[in-house]
Amino acid sequence: MLPPRSDVEIIRELLQDLPAGAAWTPNTTPEPKDVFAPRAHRNVLDLSRTLVVGNRGTGKTFWSHVLWSRQGRGLVAEAYGLSELKRVEAVFGFQGSITDQNAPSAKVITAALDRGVEPQVFWQAVLLKAYGPVATTGLPQDFVGLSEWFAANPEQGERRIREADEARAETVLLVMFDALDTIADDWVSIRTRTEGLLRLAVVAKGLRNTRIKIFMRPDQFEDTALFRFPDATKLRAERVNLEWRFYDLYALMFFHIWKNTEGKEALRNIAGIHAQLFRKNGEQIQPILIMHEGVQRSLFKAIAGEWMGGDRKRGATYSWLIQHLSDAYGETTPRAFLTALRGAAQILPIRHDTAIDYRGITHGVGEASENRVDDLLQDYWWIDYIREPLSGLHTPITKEALFTAWKEANTASQIRAVAPLRGLLPVYLALRARIDELPRELAADISTDENALLMSLRLISVCEIRTNQKVNFPDIFRVAFKMKRRGGIPPRRNTQ
Numbered sequence: 001m002l003p004p005r006s007d008v009e010i011i012r013e014l015l016q017d018l019p020a021g022a023a024w025t026p027n028t029t030p031e032p033k034d035v036f037a038p039r040a041h042r043n044v045l046d047l048s049r050t051l052v053v054g055n056r057g058t059g060k061t062f063w064s065h066v067l068w069s070r071q072g073r074g075l076v077a078e079a080y081g082l083s084e085l086k087r088v089e090a091v092f093g094f095q096g097s098i099t100d101q102n103a104p105s106a107k108v109i110t111a112a113l114d115r116g117v118e119p120q121v122f123w124q125a126v127l128l129k130a131y132g133p134v135a136t137t138g139l140p141q142d143f144v145g146l147s148e149w150f151a152a153n154p155e156q157g158e159r160r161i162r163e164a165d166e167a168r169a170e171t172v173l174l175v176m177f178d179a180l181d182t183i184a185d186d187w188v189s190i191r192t193r194t195e196g197l198l199r200l201a202v203v204a205k206g207l208r209n210t211r212i213k214i215f216m217r218p219d220q221f222e223d224t225a226l227f228r229f230p231d232a233t234k235l236r237a238e239r240v241n242l243e244w245r246f247y248d249l250y251a252l253m254f255f256h257i258w259k260n261t262e263g264k265e266a267l268r269n270i271a272g273i274h275a276q277l278f279r280k281n282g283e284q285i286q287p288i289l290i291m292h293e294g295v296q297r298s299l300f301k302a303i304a305g306e307w308m309g310g311d312r313k314r315g316a317t318y319s320w321l322i323q324h325l326s327d328a329y330g331e332t333t334p335r336a337f338l339t340a341l342r343g344a345a346q347i348l349p350i351r352h353d354t355a356i357d358y359r360g361i362t363h364g365v366g367e368a369s370e371n372r373v374d375d376l377l378q379d380y381w382w383i384d385y386i387r388e389p390l391s392g393l394h395t396p397i398t399k400e401a402l403f404t405a406w407k408e409a410n411t412a413s414q415i416r417a418v419a420p421l422r423g424l425l426p427v428y429l430a431l432r433a434r435i436d437e438l439p440r441e442l443a444a445d446i447s448t449d450e451n452a453l454l455m456s457l458r459l460i461s462v463c464e465i466r467t468n469q470k471v472n473f474p475d476i477f478r479v480a481f482k483m484k485r486r487g488g489i490p491p492r493r494n495t496q
């Protein structure tokens with residue numbers, strides 16, 4: 001018979017089994033056991049806040065599907081004390097998929113706009129259809145036909161929307177829009193269609209029982225041209241930034257341990273005198289202590305050791321891990337965090353009384369870096385072209401050295417050459433074609449292709465320009481880019 005496992009062995013195994021954090025599958029209902037509700041995300045669920053901004057891996061699609069699911073809405077309504085969610089009926093107006101018959105695909109939108117329908121009118125037709133068959137009785141049931149009818153009969157269309165809204169006296173219709181970067185194949189079309197949607201969102205705020213929620217990437221949000229119409233500033237001002245703080249990330253780790261029966265008991269034993277702080281919260285078992293940073297530090301010290309090495313010179317494990325997973329804006333995605341912990345648990349610690357240690361954490365950060373860049377490539381295919389010439393260079397790096405590396409590799413030319421087959425250009429490289437139309441300051445910032453590439457990288461938080469004008473690549477990208485830093489984690493070696 002095998003000897004019983006220790007508490008730290010149980011926790012190590014659970015860390016090895018942490019979820020990979022893959023992108024949420026459209027039209028999939030989240031299970032209650034998978035719903036973790038960080039305090040900072042309460043505003044995402046506020047029906048009066050239209051715009052939610054977040055990077056890949058921060059939870060945009062996850063939260064949209066929690067709101068879409070009746071079970072998910074009920075769970076977070078209890079967790080956050082948002083009783084209004086219990087009277088919501090939610091549908092998608094767009095989610096970048098052809099599997100939802102209630103939401104158009106990008107090709108359907110193109111077909112309608114090619115027939116002369118204006119973007120805002122098309123989205124009005126989508127909203128009308130979202131109310132259900134009664135609202136569109138006697139009208140075309142396909143999006144293209146319905147939008148053409150709306151364009152020809154705007155007064156009747158708007159009246160039908162008002163009537164459908166007023167008829168929902170007992171419920172609120174929530175229409176959500178996600179994956180807007182897939183709404184077209186080029187930046188100009190994406191901007192035009194998204195602006196039409198934002199215009200509808202402003203107008204729809206006057207409806208009593210209808211709410212719109214738009215999930216958007218930071219690079220789209222930073223496109224100020226989207227918000228150059230009356231009252232658009234209201235949407236910008238009320239936006240919700242989907243951020244994860246230190247204690248939210250560690251709370252997520254403890255949440256995954258706690259929902260396992262053995263993990264719960266192991267955590268109780270390690271917590272010791274803090275055990276009385278655990279409680280049951282509705283259907284979701286959750287320890288209160290995971291929301292307390294001081295207790296988190298004590299627990300993580302017991303799980304991972306206190307220092308990144310033999311003493312305090314390299315810093316505490318609790319803070320070091322997050323700092324080395326942060327992007328240029330200081331943000332860490334839960335996907336990167338869980339990946340790093342999972343990788344850390346693959347390395348057997350030197351001491352027998354911890355689940356992981358500094359060596360495993362260092363290894364895990366390397367795995368998280370590879371994973372984070374793989375994530376980026378799904379949205380920004382051109383990352384491969386800009387990182388190849390940077391291999392072996394030191395960061396922080398001067399702009400001159402950075403630009404020289406890209407020029408010698410013909411990076412910008414290569415990106416332009418393959419863009420018709422691969423997808424969207426880096427946003428500022430695309431804007432170079434219309435540089436005469438841009439504000440003077442922006443035009444100066446992207447006066448060369450290399451400047452445009454740098455600006456595009458800054459926009460998606462891959463690098464920062466320090467006060468001494470050197471360009472710094474944080475470890476979460478640097479390691480996978482195979483760049484060097486004095487005293488830093490060594491670049492990853494190819495394993496193939």
